[in-house]
Amino acid sequence: MKVNLQRTTIRKACIIGSGVMGAAIAAHLANAGLTVLLLDRVPERLTEEEMRQELTLASPQVRNRYAAQALQRLRKTQPAPLYDESFITRIHAGNMEDDLTKIQDADWIIEAVTERLDVKQQVLSQIARWRREDAIVSTNTSGISIEAMSAHLDRSFREHFLGTHFFNPPRYMKLLEIIPGRLTKPEAVAAVRSFAEQRLGKGVVLAKDTPNFIANRIGTYGLLITLREMMKARLSVEEVDAITGPAMGRPKSATFRTLDLVGLDTFLHVADNVRRHAASPEEREVFTPPEVLHEMVKRGWLGEKSGSGFYRKVKSEQGSTILALNLASMDYAKAGKPSYPALEAARAAKGAAAKIRALVEGGDRSSEFSWNVLKHVLLYAAEKAGEIADSIVEIDRAMRWGFNWQLGPFETWDALGLARTAARMEQDGLVLPKWVQDWLAAGNDSFYKQEGGMRKVVINGAWREEETDSTHLSLQRFKEQGRIIERNNGASLIDIGDGAVCLEFHSPNQAIGGDILMMIQRSVEIVEERYEALIIANEARHFCVGANLMLLLMEAQDEEWDEIDRIIRLFQDTMMRLKYCTKPVIAAPHSMTLGGGLEVCLAASRVYAAAETYCGLVEAGVGLIPAGGGCKELILRLSETLADVPAADMQPYVNRIFETIGMAKVSTSAHHAKRLGLLREQDRITASRDRQLYEAKRLALELAASGYLPPEARPIKVVGRDGKAVLQLGARQLHLGGQISDHDLTIADKLAHVLAGGDVPPGTLVSEAYLLDLEREAFLSLCGEPKTQQRMQAMLATGKPLRN
Missing domain, CATH: 1.10.1040.50 (N-(1-d-carboxylethyl)-l-norvaline Dehydrogenase; domain 2)
Structure with a gap:
C-alpha cells in the first residue's frame, strides 16, 4: 500500500519516555490539540506511600507511576509547558508493558528515553513490533547518530524514521532540528516539518546526521x-x-x-x-x-x-x-x-x-x-x-x-x-x-x-534567492518594496496586497501616544475609502506595552488635567472609530499585549493572536484603571452574552471582571486569555508567529468577502449601585485582611463604580458613551493621586509595580 505521508493527518501521538523532555514534548503536542499517550517503564519496587496504600506491583497506579508523576510535574512546572492547564486531560499515562500495543493508534511516535545508544536501540526495536505501517517514528536526541540507532531495523521502519531534536523547553524554544536518516522518505520529513511549523509553531532546520547536528x-x-x-x-x-x-x-x-x-x-x-x-x-x-x-x-x-x-x-x-x-x-x-x-x-x-x-x-x-x-x-x-x-x-x-x-x-x-x-x-x-x-x-x-x-x-x-514559505509574510520586506502608504513617528500603514493593509506600531516598546492614535484614525479613513481590510500587527519583540506612561506622568505632575482629559478622549474616540470601522479590522497580538495594547484588540472585529500572547488590563499596577474602553468592552460583552437569558445573574461575572482588572492579571497564553474573558471564543489563535500575519490577512479578507458589517451599537445592562456595593464589600474584606493597601482600595472603589455603571438602579441600560465617561472621570481623578504618580514613576524607573 502506497501512503502519501505529506497528507497524513497527525491526530494522535505517543511519547515513550516521561522524563523532563518527554513530558514537555507531550505537553506541547497536547497544546496543538493532539491526543497523546505517554509511556514509561514499569517500576521495580514500591514506594513507601504505595505500601501505606496497600498497593502492589500489579496495581495500575504503580505500573503507570512514572508517566503519572510526569503529568503531576507538568502541572507545577514553571514556565508552564501547557498553554492552558485543562489541556493536560489530552495526555494519558501508561507503561511500556501493558500499553505498548496502543501505539498502533498513533500517527507519530516519539522516542524520548535517556541519551544512550543501546537504550534507544532497544526501545526502537519494541516500537517496530507494534507501530502501524504508515506511522512516523522519530527520536528526540541532541546528537546521537540516526543511522546508528536504526541500522538493525528493517527498511520499512527506517523509511519512516528520523531525528526530531526539540530544544528545551519545547513550548518556548522555536528551533526543531529534523535529521533524516539515509533511507528516510522525503514524504516523512515533509509531514513532520509541516506539522511542526503550522501546529507547533516551530522554526524547522534540516540537519545532517553528524555529531550534535547544527x-x-x-x-x-x-x-x-x-x-x-x-x-x-x-x-x-x-x-x-x-x-x-x-x-x-x-x-x-x-x-x-x-x-x-x-x-x-x-x-x-x-x-x-x-x-x-x-x-x-x-x-x-x-x-x-x-x-x-x-x-x-x-x-x-x-x-x-x-x-x-x-x-x-x-x-x-x-x-x-x-x-x-x-x-x-x-x-x-x-x-x-x-x-x-x-x-x-x-x-x-x-x-x-x-x-x-x-x-x-x-x-x-x-x-x-x-x-x-x-x-x-x-x-x-x-x-x-x-x-x-x-x-x-x-x-x-x-x-x-x-x-x-x-x-x-x-x-x-x-x-x-x-x-x-x-x-x-x-x-x-x-x-x-x-x-x-x-x-x-x-x-x-x-x-x-x-x-x-x-x-x-x-x-x-x-x-x-533565500527560500521562504509563502505563508511567512514580512512587513520588513513589504517596506523594502516601497509599499508604505503613510507613516509618522509612531506607526506605518503598509499595503500587504490583495486589498489588505497592515498598521504597524514602531514607537519605543510600541507604546501608544498621540502619533499612533492619529495614525489609527487615518488608517481607518484610508481603508474605508480604498481597501478591503485592516490588520494591526508588527514584528517587534512585543505587540504593545500600553499607553505612553512617561507622557502621562509628566502631564499629571504638571497638573495639566485638561490635557490628560484630551488625551483620554482621543484614545476613547480612536478605539470607537476602530470598532465601528465599516471594513473588518483584525488585531494580531503577540508576546506582551498590555493595557492600551489590549484595548486595541478589544476594539477589533476579530483577534488572531499568537499562542504566546501575554495580555492583560494592567493599569491598576500603576495606580489607574483602563480608560480606553477596556472596562466598557468587557461589561458590554457580558451584557450581550446574557441578553438571551433575562433571568441570568450578572453579578458573579462582573465580580470576575473586577478581579481580573483589579488584580492586573496577565494571561500566560492566548488560550488562557480566553479563559480570563480577554479574548472571545470566535477569536483565533496560531502557534506560528511566522504565519500569523498571513493567517490574520486571510481571515480579514474572508470577512470582507462575506459582506462584513460593523457591530450595531446596543444598550448595555449594568448591575448598578447594588452590584457596586458587592464589589466594594469584596475589596474591603481584602483590605481588612491586609491583602491590599489603602491605595489599592481607592483604585478598587473607582473600578467598582465604572464596572457597575455608577449609582444607577440594577438592570439599567446604559450607552457605551456613558461607560466611557465613567472610565475617563475615574482615570482623571486617580491621576491626581500622589500615590498613583509614585506608582507610575516606579514602573518607569524599575519596570516593576510599586505596592504603596
Missing part, C-alpha cells in the same frame, strides 16, 4: 572557545558574560548563565559526544573541556539545578546577593559590573549589527577578547557548513532559534564586513575555508544581499 555543534564549540580565550585573557566570569551577552548579539544569559541553565553535567556530555566522534585531532582537542569544568561537576556545582554553578544566589535578611565563581581560586565573591569603553559603545548602539561592530572595533580589552572568540566561531561555522547542513541559512537559523543569537554566524560575518574580517583573520595566521576564499576571489563581500526586495544567499558558490 546548533549544539556550533554552540558548544563557541562556549568552549570562549572559555579558552577567557583563560588566555584572564577575564572574570562577570566580564565574559558582560561581553558575550546583548553587546555581542547574544541573549542576556550570555556564556556562564547559559551554562548554569543547561547544567554543567549536560554540557560535558554534549561536548564529549563531538570529541569522541570528531575526525581531526584539532577538533578533538577543542572539544576537550578544561579541567575546571570537571572539577565543578565533582563538587556538585552543576548550575541552577544544584543551586551553585558559575553563579550562586545567597539569601540574607538584607535580600539576595549574586556571587560569581573565581575560576582561579574556586571561591565565590560578589558579582561585579564590568565596564569597558567598547562595551558601553555597544550597549548604546542600535541593532545587533551595530552593537557587534562597536564591540569588536572598540580597540580595548573587551574588543580584543570578543574578536578572538568571534573569529574562531565564524571560521568553524564556515568549515562545517557543508558537513552539518546543506546551506548556511540552516546554520544561521539554527543559532538564532536554538541559542537566541540575534544574528547567525554568517549574518554576523556580514555585519563585520566579510572582506575586511577575512583579511584580519589571515593576518592573525588563520586559514579561510576554500569556498570562502573562492567566494571572495570572485569579488563578493557578503554572504547575503538584498536585491529587488528579495534576500539572496550564497549557495554552492552562486547567489540564490
Whole structure:
C-alpha cells in the first residue's frame, strides 16, 4: 500500500519516555490539540506511600507511576509547558508493558528515553513490533547518530524514521532540528516539518546526521572557545558574560548563565559526544573541556539545578546577593559590573549589527577578547557548513532559534564586513575555508544581499534567492518594496496586497501616544475609502506595552488635567472609530499585549493572536484603571452574552471582571486569555508567529468577502449601585485582611463604580458613551493621586509595580 505521508493527518501521538523532555514534548503536542499517550517503564519496587496504600506491583497506579508523576510535574512546572492547564486531560499515562500495543493508534511516535545508544536501540526495536505501517517514528536526541540507532531495523521502519531534536523547553524554544536518516522518505520529513511549523509553531532546520547536528555543534564549540580565550585573557566570569551577552548579539544569559541553565553535567556530555566522534585531532582537542569544568561537576556545582554553578544566589535578611565563581581560586565573591569603553559603545548602539561592530572595533580589552572568540566561531561555522547542513541559512537559523543569537554566524560575518574580517583573520595566521576564499576571489563581500526586495544567499558558490514559505509574510520586506502608504513617528500603514493593509506600531516598546492614535484614525479613513481590510500587527519583540506612561506622568505632575482629559478622549474616540470601522479590522497580538495594547484588540472585529500572547488590563499596577474602553468592552460583552437569558445573574461575572482588572492579571497564553474573558471564543489563535500575519490577512479578507458589517451599537445592562456595593464589600474584606493597601482600595472603589455603571438602579441600560465617561472621570481623578504618580514613576524607573 502506497501512503502519501505529506497528507497524513497527525491526530494522535505517543511519547515513550516521561522524563523532563518527554513530558514537555507531550505537553506541547497536547497544546496543538493532539491526543497523546505517554509511556514509561514499569517500576521495580514500591514506594513507601504505595505500601501505606496497600498497593502492589500489579496495581495500575504503580505500573503507570512514572508517566503519572510526569503529568503531576507538568502541572507545577514553571514556565508552564501547557498553554492552558485543562489541556493536560489530552495526555494519558501508561507503561511500556501493558500499553505498548496502543501505539498502533498513533500517527507519530516519539522516542524520548535517556541519551544512550543501546537504550534507544532497544526501545526502537519494541516500537517496530507494534507501530502501524504508515506511522512516523522519530527520536528526540541532541546528537546521537540516526543511522546508528536504526541500522538493525528493517527498511520499512527506517523509511519512516528520523531525528526530531526539540530544544528545551519545547513550548518556548522555536528551533526543531529534523535529521533524516539515509533511507528516510522525503514524504516523512515533509509531514513532520509541516506539522511542526503550522501546529507547533516551530522554526524547522534540516540537519545532517553528524555529531550534535547544527546548533549544539556550533554552540558548544563557541562556549568552549570562549572559555579558552577567557583563560588566555584572564577575564572574570562577570566580564565574559558582560561581553558575550546583548553587546555581542547574544541573549542576556550570555556564556556562564547559559551554562548554569543547561547544567554543567549536560554540557560535558554534549561536548564529549563531538570529541569522541570528531575526525581531526584539532577538533578533538577543542572539544576537550578544561579541567575546571570537571572539577565543578565533582563538587556538585552543576548550575541552577544544584543551586551553585558559575553563579550562586545567597539569601540574607538584607535580600539576595549574586556571587560569581573565581575560576582561579574556586571561591565565590560578589558579582561585579564590568565596564569597558567598547562595551558601553555597544550597549548604546542600535541593532545587533551595530552593537557587534562597536564591540569588536572598540580597540580595548573587551574588543580584543570578543574578536578572538568571534573569529574562531565564524571560521568553524564556515568549515562545517557543508558537513552539518546543506546551506548556511540552516546554520544561521539554527543559532538564532536554538541559542537566541540575534544574528547567525554568517549574518554576523556580514555585519563585520566579510572582506575586511577575512583579511584580519589571515593576518592573525588563520586559514579561510576554500569556498570562502573562492567566494571572495570572485569579488563578493557578503554572504547575503538584498536585491529587488528579495534576500539572496550564497549557495554552492552562486547567489540564490533565500527560500521562504509563502505563508511567512514580512512587513520588513513589504517596506523594502516601497509599499508604505503613510507613516509618522509612531506607526506605518503598509499595503500587504490583495486589498489588505497592515498598521504597524514602531514607537519605543510600541507604546501608544498621540502619533499612533492619529495614525489609527487615518488608517481607518484610508481603508474605508480604498481597501478591503485592516490588520494591526508588527514584528517587534512585543505587540504593545500600553499607553505612553512617561507622557502621562509628566502631564499629571504638571497638573495639566485638561490635557490628560484630551488625551483620554482621543484614545476613547480612536478605539470607537476602530470598532465601528465599516471594513473588518483584525488585531494580531503577540508576546506582551498590555493595557492600551489590549484595548486595541478589544476594539477589533476579530483577534488572531499568537499562542504566546501575554495580555492583560494592567493599569491598576500603576495606580489607574483602563480608560480606553477596556472596562466598557468587557461589561458590554457580558451584557450581550446574557441578553438571551433575562433571568441570568450578572453579578458573579462582573465580580470576575473586577478581579481580573483589579488584580492586573496577565494571561500566560492566548488560550488562557480566553479563559480570563480577554479574548472571545470566535477569536483565533496560531502557534506560528511566522504565519500569523498571513493567517490574520486571510481571515480579514474572508470577512470582507462575506459582506462584513460593523457591530450595531446596543444598550448595555449594568448591575448598578447594588452590584457596586458587592464589589466594594469584596475589596474591603481584602483590605481588612491586609491583602491590599489603602491605595489599592481607592483604585478598587473607582473600578467598582465604572464596572457597575455608577449609582444607577440594577438592570439599567446604559450607552457605551456613558461607560466611557465613567472610565475617563475615574482615570482623571486617580491621576491626581500622589500615590498613583509614585506608582507610575516606579514602573518607569524599575519596570516593576510599586505596592504603596
